[in-house]
Amino acid sequence: MVVIFLVAAGCVPVQTRAIGEPPPTVVPEPEPRVAATPPAVNTGGQLVAAAPPPSGEAVLRPAPSSAAPSTPAAMPPSPSGPAHEPVESPRATTPAPPRTPAPPADPDVVGRYRVLQQFGDGFIAEVLVVNTSRRDRDWTVTVRFPDNVGRLYAAWVEGAPQATMRRSGREYVFTGSVPVGARSSVPLRFHFERHGRGATPQRCLANGAPCDLD
Numbered sequence: 001m002v003v004i005f006l007v008a009a010g011c012v013p014v015q016t017r018a019i020g021e022p023p024p025t026v027v028p029e030p031e032p033r034v035a036a037t038p039p040a041v042n043t044g045g046q047l048v049a050a051a052p053p054p055s056g057e058a059v060l061r062p063a064p065s066s067a068a069p070s071t072p073a074a075m076p077p078s079p080s081g082p083a084h085e086p087v088e089s090p091r092a093t094t095p096a097p098p099r100t101p102a103p104p105a106d107p108d109v110v111g112r113y114r115v116l117q118q119f120g121d122g123f124i125a126e127v128l129v130v131n132t133s134r135r136d137r138d139w140t141v142t143v144r145f146p147d148n149v150g151r152l153y154a155a156w157v158e159g160a161p162q163a164t165m166r167r168s169g170r171e172y173v174f175t176g177s178v179p180v181g182a183r184s185s186v187p188l189r190f191h192f193e194r195h196g197r198g199a200t201p202q203r204c205l206a207n208g209a210p211c212d213l214d
Contacts, residue, residue, distance in 0.1 A: 108133035111206025114214035136179035144203035150193035
């Protein structure tokens with residue numbers, strides 16, 4: 001058997017083997033195991049690292065299921081005993097206000113109604129307001145005519161300041177702008193449209209007292 005020695009000065013000796021001898025089996029050294037970083041586990045909003053297994057191998061653990069819904073608070077038990085229906089309180093009734101009586105008629109002021117002129121489709125009439133007292137008096141005349149009397153063409157106070165007029169439906173109310181003098185009179189006149197015959201008012205008042213109809 002021939003053995004070849006290779007020796008170099010200053011060199012590290014190398015392994016020698018005989019010619020025809022099989023090379024020696026080289027067993028690799030085990031590599032060092034590196035512990036894997038434990039995976040993070042989601043636990044309902046927080047990340048928690050899972051503990052490594054004893055063997056040092058990293059194992060992925062499944063995330064736990066979502067937390068069970070919280071149980072709602074129990075309602076307090078209803079009170080025992082028969083149910084009572086609410087009793088409606090009686091409604092307060094407001095008494096109707098008493099009616100204000102109409103002012104008494106003024107006996108010192110008298111109205112005298114008469115027709116001055118008639119024609120085919122109208123007429124002119126007058127209410128003479130007479131003050132029988134010894135002092136000046138305010139005055140108001142109210143007239144209402146039947147349906148055959150139509151619109152009012154004109155109204156005026158003859159020889160005195162004019163009155164004011166207010167209408168309510170078919171009723172006309174005239175109020176003197178100045179009082180009628182003591183023991184004197186003022187003539188209120190008006191021109192109405194008319195259909196057919198008749199010029200007598202259904203209502204005529206002077207200061208609340210009925211007029212004298214001519």
